[in-house]
Amino acid sequence: MTQENTENIKRLEDSFAMLDDKSHSLWYYSWKRLKRNKLAMIGLWTLVLLVIIALFAPVIAPFDPNLQILEFAAKPIGFEGDVVQVRQQSGNSEDKFVAVKSIVSEDGDKIVFKGYDDQEFSINRPEIISDDGKIIRKVKYYLGTDRFGRDVLSRLIYGSRVSLTVGLISESIAIFIGIILGSMAGFFRGKTDAVVMWFVNVIFAFPAILLIIALSVVLGKGLWQAFVAIGLTGWVDIARIVRGQFFSLRETDFVEATKAIGFKPFRIMIRHILPNALGPVIVTGTVGLAAAIIFEASLSFLGLGVQPPTASWGQMIFDGYKYIVVGTNWGLAVFPSIAIMITVFAVNLLGDGLRDAFDPKLKQ
Amino acid sequence: MWSYILRNLAYSLLIIFGVLTVTFFLLYILPGDPARMMLGQRADVASVDAVREELGLNKPLYVQYARFMTNAFKGDLGRSYATNRNVVTTILEKFPATALLSFSALFFSSVIGVLIGIISAVKKYTFTDNAAMIFALFGISIPSFAFGLIMALVFGHLLKWFPISGYINDGWQYLVLPMVTLALRPMAITARITRSSMLEVMNQDYVRTAKAKGLSQGKVVFKHTLRNALNPVVTTISASLAATLGGVFFIEYIFNWPGIGLLAVDAIFKLDFPMIQGTVLFSAIVFVIINFFVDIVYAMLDPKVKLS
Numbered sequence: 001m002t003q004e005n006t007e008n009i010k011r012l013e014d015s016f017a018m019l020d021d022k023s024h025s026l027w028y029y030s031w032k033r034l035k036r037n038k039l040a041m042i043g044l045w046t047l048v049l050l051v052i053i054a055l056f057a058p059v060i061a062p063f064d065p066n067l068q069i070l071e072f073a074a075k076p077i078g079f080e081g082d083v084v085q086v087r088q089q090s091g092n093s094e095d096k097f098v099a100v101k102s103i104v105s106e107d108g109d110k111i112v113f114k115g116y117d118d119q120e121f122s123i124n125r126p127e128i129i130s131d132d133g134k135i136i137r138k139v140k141y142y143l144g145t146d147r148f149g150r151d152v153l154s155r156l157i158y159g160s161r162v163s164l165t166v167g168l169i170s171e172s173i174a175i176f177i178g179i180i181l182g183s184m185a186g187f188f189r190g191k192t193d194a195v196v197m198w199f200v201n202v203i204f205a206f207p208a209i210l211l212i213i214a215l216s217v218v219l220g221k222g223l224w225q226a227f228v229a230i231g232l233t234g235w236v237d238i239a240r241i242v243r244g245q246f247f248s249l250r251e252t253d254f255v256e257a258t259k260a261i262g263f264k265p266f267r268i269m270i271r272h273i274l275p276n277a278l279g280p281v282i283v284t285g286t287v288g289l290a291a292a293i294i295f296e297a298s299l300s301f302l303g304l305g306v307q308p309p310t311a312s313w314g315q316m317i318f319d320g321y322k323y324i325v326v327g328t329n330w331g332l333a334v335f336p337s338i339a340i341m342i343t344v345f346a347v348n349l350l351g352d353g354l355r356d357a358f359d360p361k362l363k364q
Numbered sequence: 365m366w367s368y369i370l371r372n373l374a375y376s377l378l379i380i381f382g383v384l385t386v387t388f389f390l391l392y393i394l395p396g397d398p399a400r401m402m403l404g405q406r407a408d409v410a411s412v413d414a415v416r417e418e419l420g421l422n423k424p425l426y427v428q429y430a431r432f433m434t435n436a437f438k439g440d441l442g443r444s445y446a447t448n449r450n451v452v453t454t455i456l457e458k459f460p461a462t463a464l465l466s467f468s469a470l471f472f473s474s475v476i477g478v479l480i481g482i483i484s485a486v487k488k489y490t491f492t493d494n495a496a497m498i499f500a501l502f503g504i505s506i507p508s509f510a511f512g513l514i515m516a517l518v519f520g521h522l523l524k525w526f527p528i529s530g531y532i533n534d535g536w537q538y539l540v541l542p543m544v545t546l547a548l549r550p551m552a553i554t555a556r557i558t559r560s561s562m563l564e565v566m567n568q569d570y571v572r573t574a575k576a577k578g579l580s581q582g583k584v585v586f587k588h589t590l591r592n593a594l595n596p597v598v599t600t601i602s603a604s605l606a607a608t609l610g611g612v613f614f615i616e617y618i619f620n621w622p623g624i625g626l627l628a629v630d631a632i633f634k635l636d637f638p639m640i641q642g643t644v645l646f647s648a649i650v651f652v653i654i655n656f657f658v659d660i661v662y663a664m665l666d667p668k669v670k671l672s
Contacts, residue, residue, distance in 0.1 A: 198382060205652050
């Protein structure tokens with residue numbers, strides 16, 4: 001049997017599975033549709049990869065993101081430097097890296113080096129850590145260093161943590177608020193709806209980024225302040241979508257049935273309407289996640305949000321921005337920009353795919 | 365029609381009332397003492413107290429709120445901590461620069477965005493379509509400030525085609541980079557919406573009829589499809605105005621464009637709260653006013669809206 005044949009049979013089986021097995025949920029079919037969308041899968045796998053990078057940052061990153069070797073400040077892509085790793089005397093502090101140009105002399109345990117300022121200095125052999133017997137180690141900075149001599153690649157890797165956590169947590173806050181307000185408006189209608197929609201329109205009137213900035217100025221700088229500021233602004237779209245879904249689902253027969261049985265409003269909302277409204281919420285939430293990642297970067301760019309020395313992409317762009325202005329080391333601003341772009345691009349690809357998967361009618 | 369306009373006007377005022385209230389509470393929950401921020405840490409207790417008295421800071425909440433609302437309706441948003449200038453006057457001085465940038469970007473993004481959308485829809489599922497849509501997704505995915513920096517780097521530093529810092533008084537070239545940067549996002553959104561709306565209309569029977577009649581492709585596309593596909597596009601463009609108003613902040617800062625955005629970012633760096641409050645409030649109110657007019661124009665153009 002040829003390979004093509006096996007594949008055809010498999011495809012046939014797949015379509016049969018979708019046809020005759022009616023016990024599967026809406027989610028199952030949506031997932032099946034999503035799996036067939038190549039771009040969406042690229043987005044999904046990119047995100048999975050990013051999450052893995054964020055989780056295993058300490059293993060993947062070649063350097064500690066905050067390790068400064070001032071002699072190596074603002075070096076270009078692929079820079080290699082010589083260092084000596086010195087054990088710190090005071091117990092818990094980390095080992096120190098000393099940049100050296102060359103060894104001047106070795107006299108028993110005392111080794112004399114020539115430093116970057118061309119001064120000679122000595123270190124005792126027992127203090128030096130070396131894995132393979134060599135005293136001087138070569139370190140390579142694949143994407144160069146920033147103005148404190150920190151490794152750009154390692155900071156990029158660690159920066160993914162900030163972007164992803166802020167994105168996920170603040171969007172969760174937004175979805176939570178949006179679902180509560182949206183379902184109240186959509187289910188009770190009348191005055192409740194008028195008040196909620198008034199509030200939605202008020203928040204919608206502010207340019208989102210400005211409201212986020214104003215909120216984080218008020219709340220102070222920091223990680224959780226960024227969650228809250230972005231979350232408190234992002235719920236508007238979710239609330240609108242949930243309200244719209246409730247409006248149409250409320251008229252369906254199965255909701256009428258639950259009312260006829262005499263279920264309490266809360267139970268009807270949570271158990272019967274909400275699960276059926278979740279598709280569009282997930283799609284809107286994905287769009288919101290993309291926006292939240294951009295907002296976090298914008299906050300860091302302004303020096304609000306996560307504070308140094310914690311690596312975040314927005315802040316790296318801000319630091320690198322000065323180098324663009326003087327026309328050197330443009331990579332410092334461009335690499336984190338690319339990192340944000342890839343992340344948001346992946347989220348948007350997935351979002352587009354989810355939209356098609358949840359609503360096959362929309363796909364032309 | 366008049367009752368529709370009046371109803372809309374009343375609702376817009378209600379929204380502005382909400383916007384003012386939110387802004388007031390934003391500043392009210394601010395940690396720290398505004399009087400001390402105004403005078404600096406070294407000021408003596410007596411003068412701090414005097415300013416507190418003058419600003420009404422030791423009055424109860426509802427008095428402060430009423431005072432803020434009446435002042436705001438009179439067009440008084442206080443003085444900047446940094447320059448001691450009247451906030452509203454300063455904002456109105458900077459507004460023309462922002463309006464120029466926003467509207468030129470909006471115009472640029474609408475024209476190019478609709479064109480890209482049409483081409484994509486006509487050549488659907490071809491390389492051109494895929495490339496255009498990936499470009500559009502890229503436009504949505506990159507933060508405006510990051511794109512601005514890349515534009516500045518490529519067209520300002522490497523190619524030296526356009527200046528990267530300054531205002532239009534020195535020449536039209538100064539408008540190019542900030543305008544294109546600001547236009548990217550709304551352009552991408554417009555292109556996506558135009559494409560999907562065009563595709564939807566292309567499936568309609570009357571388009572098929574037009575094709576079957578043997579009309580030229582140009583006529584089918586522009587006369588029969590585009591006209592009927594434009595409704596969601598116009599909605600998107602008016603919504604894009606919000607995106608440009610929001611995006612303008614970083615772009616003005618990066619290209620040193622002397623508008624409200626630059627003013628706001630400066631105020632944020634200096635923690636100049638009255639100015640931050642003023643710019644936030646001003647942007648929101650401009651948005652409400654624009655929306656009010658957009659709604660009326662809609663109602664005049666679309667008979668369905670008038671009926672509801």
